Amino acid sequence: xxxxxxxxxxxxxxxxxxxxxxxxxxxxxxxxxxxxxxxxxxxxxxxxxxxxxxxxxxxxxxxxxxxxxxxxxxxxxxxxxxxxxxxxxxxxxxxxxxxxxxxxxxxxxxxxxxxxxxxxxxxxxxxxxxxxxxxxxxxxxxxxxxxxxxxxxxxxxxxxxxxxxxxxxxxxxxxxxxxxxxxxxxxxxxxxxxxxxxxxxxxxxxxxxxxxxxxxxxxxxxxxxxxxxxxxxxxxxxxxxxxxxxxxxxxxxxxxxxxxxxxxxxxxxxxxxxxxxxxxxxxxxxxxxxxxxxxxxxxxxxxxxxxxxxxxxxxxxxxxxxxxxxxxxxxxxxxxxxxxxxxxxxxxxxxxxxxxxxxxxxxxxxxxxxxxxxxxxxxxxxxxxxxxxxxxxxxxxxxxxxxxxxxxxxxxxxxxxxxxxxxxxxxxxxxxxxxxxxxxxxxxxxxxxxxxxxxxxxxxxxxxxxxxxxxxxxxxxxxxxxxxxxxxxxxxxxxxxxxxxxxxxxxxxxxxxxxxxxxxxxxxxxxxxxxxxxxxxxxxxxxxxxxxxxxxxxxxxxx
RNA sequence: UGGGGUAUUGUGUAAUGGUAGCACACCGGACUUUGAAUCCGUCUGUCGUGGUUCGAAUCCAUGUACCCCAGCCA
Numbered sequence: 312x313x314x315x316x317x318x319x320x321x322x323x324x325x326x327x328x329x330x331x332x333x334x335x336x337x338x339x340x341x342x343x344x345x346x347x348x349x350x351x352x353x354x355x356x357x358x359x360x361x362x363x364x365x366x367x368x369x370x371x372x373x374x375x376x377x378x379x380x381x382x383x384x385x386x387x388x389x390x391x392x393x394x395x396x397x398x399x400x401x402x403x404x405x406x407x408x409x410x411x412x413x414x415x416x417x418x419x420x421x422x423x424x425x426x427x428x429x430x431x432x433x434x435x436x437x438x439x440x441x442x443x444x445x446x447x448x449x450x451x452x453x454x455x456x457x458x459x460x461x462x463x464x465x466x467x468x469x470x471x472x473x474x475x476x477x478x479x480x481x482x483x484x485x486x487x488x489x490x491x492x493x494x495x496x497x498x499x500x501x502x503x504x505x506x507x508x509x510x511x512x513x514x515x516x517x518x519x520x521x522x523x524x525x526x527x528x529x530x531x532x533x534x535x536x537x538x539x540x541x542x543x544x545x546x547x548x549x550x551x552x553x554x555x556x557x558x559x560x561x562x563x564x565x566x567x568x569x570x571x572x573x574x575x576x577x578x579x580x581x582x583x584x585x586x587x588x589x590x591x592x593x594x595x596x597x598x599x600x601x602x603x604x605x606x607x608x609x610x611x612x613x614x615x616x617x618x619x620x621x622x623x624x625x626x627x628x629x630x631x632x633x634x635x636x637x638x639x640x641x642x643x644x645x646x647x648x649x650x651x652x653x654x655x656x657x658x659x660x661x662x663x664x665x666x667x668x669x670x671x672x673x674x675x676x677x678x679x680x681x682x683x684x685x686x687x688x689x690x691x692x693x694x695x696x697x698x699x700x701x702x703x704x705x706x707x708x709x710x711x712x713x714x715x716x717x718x719x720x721x722x723x724x725x726x727x728x729x730x731x732x733x734x735x736x737x738x739x740x741x742x743x744x745x746x747x748x749x750x751x752x753x754x755x756x757x758x759x760x761x762x763x764x765x766x767x768x769x770x771x772x773x774x775x776x777x778x779x780x781x782x783x784x785x786x787x788x789x790x791x792x793x794x795x796x797x798x799x800x801x802x803x804x805x806x807x808x809x810x811x812x813x814x815x816x817x818x819x820x821x822x823x824x825x826x827x828x829x830x831x832x833x834x835x836x837x838x839x840x841x842x843x844x845x846x847x848x849x850x851x852x853x854x855x856x857x858x859x860x861x862x863x864x865x866x867x868x869x870x
Numbered sequence: 871u872g873g874g875g876u877a878u879u880g881u882g883u884a885a886u887g888g889u890a891g892c893a894c895a896c897c898g899g900a901c902u903u904u905g906a907a908u909c910c911g912u913c914u915g916u917c918g919u920g921g922u923u924c925g926a927a928u929c930c931a932u933g934u935a936c937c938c939c940a941g942c943c944a
Contacts, residue, residue: 321883347944382943439942448940450872484942494873496940505942524944548874548939569875571937576881624893626883630876631937638882638894648907683907715905726903758903769903837904865905 321627323366323568327539330566331370336538340372343537344398344405345528347379348390348512350582351597351604352397354618354639358573361622362541364403375535376405380413381527383511391512397605401615408535412527413513415534419522420474422530422560423485423503427466431559432503433459434469435486442484445491446499452492453499459488473506476519480506487526489555497552501525529553532565540565543572544629573625574633577788578603579795579804593808594789598846600856601789601812611786612832612842612858617646636788640859647832647840647858652680655693655726655771656835657819658783660700662746662775665731668697673774676757678727691823695728698775700819702837705770706747708736713868715768717747723768726836730755730766771836778819781853783841785814785860818855832858 331338342363346352352360367374376398380386398405426432435458437445447453466485473483485504493499503526508519532540540553547569557564574580579588580603588594588602597604600611608618621642625634673696679688701717710718717723722732731749739745754761758769789795789812795804827833829845839860848854 325886345944349944379944385943442942443940446940448872451940452872453940481942486942496873499940502942507942521942523942528944544875545938546944550874571876624882628876628883630882632882635881635895641894644906653904682903713905724903728903766903768905771904834904834906837906839906861904861906863905868905 319365319369319623322629323362323539323541323570323627324369326566326568327366327370330538335566339536339538340367340370341375341536341538342367342372342541343375343377343532343535344403345377345379345531345542346394347382347385348387348394349382349385350390350586351602351606352394353580353582353585353602353604354575354608355573355580355603356397357401357605357618358622358625358627359541359543360398360401360403361619362570362627365623366539366541372538373408374403374405375408375410375537377410377412377531377535379524379528379531380411380511380513381522381524383507383509383521386512388512393606397609400609401605401618410531410535411513412522412531413511415527415531416514416518416522418534419527419530420520422556423470423522423526424467426487426503426556426559427463427470427485429559430463430488432466432485432487433461434466434473435459435484435500435502436482437484439481442502446496447491449496455491456486456500459486459500470504473504473520474518476508478506480508482506485520487552487556489552495548495551497525497549498555501552525549525552526556529556529565529567530560530562532567533557533560533562536563537565540567542567542569544569544631569629570627571629571631573622574631575603575639576633576636576793577790577795578636579790584796584804587805588789588808591805593805600784600786610844610846611856612647612840613643614646614650614832617643620646633794643859644840644862647834651832651834651840652689652691653678653682653836654691654824654833655773655821656781656783656824656838656841657700657702657771657773657778658785658816658835658838659703660773660819661703661706661744663699663701663731663772664746664748665697665699665751666734666748667750670697672696673777676727693727693821693823694774694777695725695772696774696776699725699772700775700778701725701747701770701772703744705768706744708744711869716770717749717768721768722766723770724755724758724766725751726769726771727758728756728772729753729758730760773819773821775819777822779822779825779853781818781820781824781855783816783818783855783857784844785816785857787812787814824853827853834861837861 344363364374435456484502486500489498491499504520507521550567598606675692677690678693679685679690681688705716707718729751731751735748737745829843832842835841840858841855844854844856
């Protein structure tokens with residue numbers, strides 16, 4: 312840490328600073344990242360990741376990876392592996408501290424026994440329906456279960472038999488004996504264990520009782536010596552319970568701190584809703600480039616550094632927030648602008664014939680990858696010939712005012728090549744432009760003319776006979792509305808899915824792009840950033856994904 | 871109508887009794903062999919009402935709005 316890069320400061324670090332002043336944890340900062348392996352990580356998790364790992368690092372502390380795998384019916388190893396890959400990709404390292412709540416099942420069981428013996432937990436025989444009825448409502452207290460005051464010995468025996476598999480799912484539960492009249496519903500004798508005859512991804516069939524989140528999370532933190540347990544706002548109501556178990560068990564007490572989760576405009580973030588998009592077939596799985604998952608962003612070419620930067624910029628507080636997706640895109644473009652080599656590609660080609668350019672001639676131009684700094688930039692060779700492609704957008708027969716590109720009577724610059732002058736167009740019977748005829752000025756080689764005359768428009772091009780063909784996929788937001796969840800009662804967010812959010816085009820690329828590798832992101836000049844799709848692309852049939860378009864102020868002017 | 875939280879510009883986030891700052895977005899302009907980038911500039915804010923104070927986003931009172939909680943999910 313240096314003076315130029317002050318470490319982050321927010322309400323969480325204030326709490327930690329206070330702990331350090333009072334010596335509560337002896338100056339130690341040890342956090343954990345606790346995903347449930349029941350889905351893919353999304354950009355919201357990146358916030359938790361940056362906080363958990365980043366704050367610990369700022370204080371010279373460490374972070375554990377711990378899977379919150381207490382519900383076997385929802386969880387799967389598939390997600391365990393995907394989650395690890397995402398965390399590594401973002402650049403975080405948990406060392407050898409890869410843990411699972413399920414590692415602690417035996418200890419948790421012993422803790423439960425301890426609470427039963429203390430008279431602080433009991434086996435309940437209420438059905439799920441009865442449990443709900445007895446719980447009361449937000450405004451009315453609950454009432455005690457008839458089994459609440461059964462003898463300790465009886466609860467002990469029953470709980471042991473629950474573990475032994477003598478009962479069916481849902482028949483019995485172990486509950487904490489707290490206060491059925493508490494205004495905090497989480498304190499109304501919360502269920503600690505439920506019976507689930509289900510196969511667990513790690514413990515297999517060893518257990519048929521599983522601890523609830525509330526009985527597992529805090530103690531797992533305690534066992535690992537976690538000092539600061541960061542979680543999202545909805546767990547605020549659970550903190551009294553978190554503390555209660557710790558206190559009754561007389562074990563090391565971590566501090567739970569809640570922060571507001573990240574939300575983004577034009578998308579949904581809950582795993583449930585993301586799953587619905589996948590299952591409805593509206594997107595191509597969890598890693599569809601339109602999804603807000605980290606795996607999707609990786610596929611799409613978002614640099615992990617940009618995502619971390621985005622989280623830092625966004626900050627952290629306790630108020631509900633919705634970040635405009637434009638900020639994320641800005642940070643991604645900012646990074647890519649510095650790192651993505653420039654290439655020429657024509658997404659919607661129209662053929663241009665340079666009448667006065669010799670038929671059999673070709674030239675190879677040396678063009679810098681980073682024209683902002685040509686002195687230090689690597690270069691690549693780009694062929695030029697008599698027939699080229701330009702973007703259909705770059706020609707207009709009847710241009711509006713301030714249109715600087717090619718049109719009748721106009722001269723424009725082919726980037727890094729020559730000036731060309733419009734001569735004529737050829738149309739088919741339907742009136743579509745088939746080819747544009749132009750002449751070029753041999754004196755303007757490289758894109759400058761000796762007479763110093765100015766051309767306002769510069770367009771890019773690809774030599775027709777050298778072009779390589781590729782499919783390009785252009786993505787837009789999944790939802791046109793800023794908040795797709797803010798809908799009238801009778802409407803479903805799935806019905807608002809942006810059907811035009813994927814556009815597939817067949818592009819012509821400059822030949823150097825044949826050497827592109829998966830993982831590289833290029834700027835296709837004047838259009839956007841692109842990367843080879845590591846999922847669908849093959850050497851025989853390259854498929855490019857547009858990471859993001861460039862900012863297009865011309866399009867904005869047209870609105 | 872119980873309990874727990876939160877309110878600073880369009881969106882986020884600073885300011886910890888002393889000039890309301892920064893970023894994105896927006897809108898102008900300069901520059902340009904990317905209508906990108908870069909540069910410059912403008913605009914918009916302390917939830918309301920009282921109070922304390924020389925001075926309040928900050929302290930006090932009161933009101934309002936929004937979020938979370940009634941899974942044997944996490």
